[in-house]
Amino acid sequence: MYSIDHRDLGTPASTATEEVTLEIDGRRVEVPAGTSIMRAAALAGTQIPKLCATDTLDAFGSCRLCLVEIEGRRGFPASCTTTVTPGMKVRTESPQLLKLRRGVLDLYLSDHPLACETCPADGHCELQSVAAELGVTECSLPSGGATQRGAAADVSNPYFAFDPDTCITCSRCVRACRDVQGTFALSIEGRGFESRVAASQRESFLGSECVSCGACVEACPTAALTEKSRIVQGAPSRVVTTTCAYCGVGCSLKAETNDTGVVRMVPDRAGAANHGHACVKGRFAYGYATHADRVLHPMIRERITDPWREVSWDEALGRAASEFRRIQSAHGPGAVGGITSSRCTNEETFLVQKFVRAALHTNNVDTCARVCHSPTGYGLKSTLGESAGTQNFASVMHADVIVVIGANPTDGHPVFGSQMKRRLRQGAKLIVVDPRAIDIVRSAHVAADVHLQLRPGTNVAMINALAHVVVTEGLASDAYAEARCEVDSWRRWKAFVAEPRNSPEATEAITSVPARLTREAARLYAAGPNSAIYYGLGVTEHSQGSTMVMGIANLAMATGNLGHEGVGVSPLRGQNNVQGSCDMGSFPHEFSGYRHVSDASTRALFENAWQVPLSGEPGLRIPNMFEAALDGSFRGLYVQGEDFVQSDPNTRHVVAALSAMECVVLQDLFLNETSHYAHVFLPGSSFLEKDGTFTNAERRISRVRKVMEPLAGLADWEITLRLAQALGYPMHYGHPAEIMQEIASLTPTFRGVSYEKLDRLGSIQWPCNDAAPEGTPTMHVGAFVRGKGRFIVTEYVATPERTTSRYPLLLTTGRVLFQYNVGAQTRRTANLAWQSEDRLEIHPDDAESRGVGDGEWVGLSSRTGDTVMRAMLSKRMTPGVVYTTFHFPESDANVVTTEYSDWATNCPEYKVTAVEVARLGNPDAWRTRKRDERAARTRPANPVA
């Protein structure tokens, strides 16, 4: 069932611009052409009875309840499938219509339990509502006929139950799975009275192809598909609209609550990023917020080998402040620093970087975007002039050719993945550039036209080869490039990519991709006419990450695929507020709005606002901080919501650096892996416990609204305020809205942003200023932000990480649908039902040559370390390449990754590690050794005194 405050309009909105005037029940109504009578009536305030219709799904016309009378037309057409015409006169109520509707309803009720008072949907059931509206209180048909009743409920899914007893076979769930989610897991099996909703081939919901997005649950008009939380906690009574805290799609969600807490999350149909859809994480996996593992009291300890001691906020903050001051007195201001979190709000990240720059007097501030999308910022700023994606998500619906490079949208960004699949089902072409055959390469009713299954680490050779074809076959948009870009750079780049060494035939030896496929892809992309590139960490997390981002921008400029809908270069950001944390000045070399700290006029602006002198020198990046810690010049760190030990490469190196520090202050929800090396623990707050904003991958700023009070007493922004106060730099804000006011006053791209405007518009895509008071859905229209676009020569340079006879395979890492990043959130939810461990995906040929069977324990070793995990044989892999995730600390996946990083930004090269995989003769001994190693590393395991 849809959100309790949603007023359903029956059918989707028409996109037509032409208006049609008609008469409904004697009232003049004007709606866009193509609108259904049902929606037109609803917009005019008349709700026509319905059961099979809802405004996220195309009209189906099966329930026969929404019949109307139309003057001059025979019969009783269904208002959901009949569109308006000029001058049409419609009657929605008449004695005859009432009789017909009651007759239809009688049939539904004849096979439906009438025990509403014990039904979990009581009070929010559409069948119940229609019955009340039509004045039907009981079924008039005799009992004893055929019935669907009595079938066993399917409670296999941890989040929702399917009760066939209350199913009216309206097909809304089937259509939601097909049209909204695009998984096609559900169907109506059988005919006539034998019709039943079935998951896959009569499997349980959990065992089926169902991805648990919950679209079916929301579409269900009765209690047939109901959230288990609603069954247990009862009906919700209050709604707060907020923004999801998982991936960079930034879905708008309605948190429905009652006295027991959050009952359920329902995607906001007005959400501009998600249009009423959500995934298993956003809709269901919020239970971590109230998990028993939450730390609710500040804690301190002298040494990392001591047990934790619970203390007051004042004592914990006082300890952190005095330690930072002590270290700075002894070793200088640059001996400390801070990390902002991409999981926290814009306001919170802005405050942390302000705290570091103004209260600690250093630019040693960085963010976890360092290890994911920092090359995006560098590459797009260098070529186009702005460190952000160029489009909104809806732009994909205008794309004719979609290119997915190093991203896995159906797993990593599932709601956008569903939208992309909708466009592909409409006929858009698909090119996938990925070492793995990810799901979108071939899934229900979607198949890639070209899959360039390249060898990890060869992206730049591939983008150069694509560009070579475009340029040498005369497929480039010369007029666009010459008008919109620096002509010298264009000509130089053209000459570079045209060199024979960049041809698909020459690069085939590097990429392993047959030249004919590369040529086919390049021709497809250039033909467009609207070609859009979406990319992820498979682009950025390489030693040539920034080079590849530039290569992508070059290709888009060369073909004129920038500056309007349906085209563009769109990074799919991993975490909810990666874009925002970067925008807010979290990098050590720049203030909010990507302005370098050495710029005297910008610095003066901040100095004047913050009333403190600021350094014009860049600070340390995260990996530099670790290096400086090891040489003794960096000793104190304030970490907001980050788990380096699990997420950063070469775990041993990270652990050594953290162990060398004198004061690590960790602000988090849980005692994560990094907490083993912390001296002060400040209990943070989840997204449900605070106000603020997140900025998603399409630059969309959306409100985060407090649903419940902070469990530990303070929201994260309040903790930073208190810490600054303890250091003698008071910051005066009564509400995050005031922090946003300061951000807007200091950041040109946010100048027009305010909470009032966000509440009024729902969300805003920056830049939002006098030139674009309601935001900017598409960037670089007419001209690039930097003026003329700049082509940059992107020479392919092989990564220093090479396979050898000792390490003959290449490991690449990523994430899966059901888990998220280091798993701190999802591991504390029922998502474990789908994945409860990291596994090593390996091609059957590689497995066979090593004697490895599916599910067997294997050793995974590289030159930096080794670990053990279970193998998963998969033909999605190409021989010679293996894959794993890093969601579970037990797997220690980052023990094997290396310190190689992007030349420009130091973003780690997670995607290329030379490894060997070996079958374990004695798995138990291996696992015991690894467990002991880990225990030694994390000892003592965070006991509280």
Next chain:
Amino acid sequence: MDIERLVAMANDIATFFASEPDSQAGAEQVENHLRRFWEPRMRTAICRHLSEGGAGLSPLALRGVERLAEWRR
């Protein structure tokens, strides 16, 4: 700071800027990158390494670091 690591980083930067039209422009870009993105103690360490002979620095990285050292003076 681990000087081997800094040398490797400087060489990586120089490798990218080796595609500039001439070595003068390449060295300028290397210097500019080090000025914009390297924290002062990293710059100090690489300049000290240069003064000790600059072992391991590629020719372009060496010229870039020389320019950096000149700027610092």
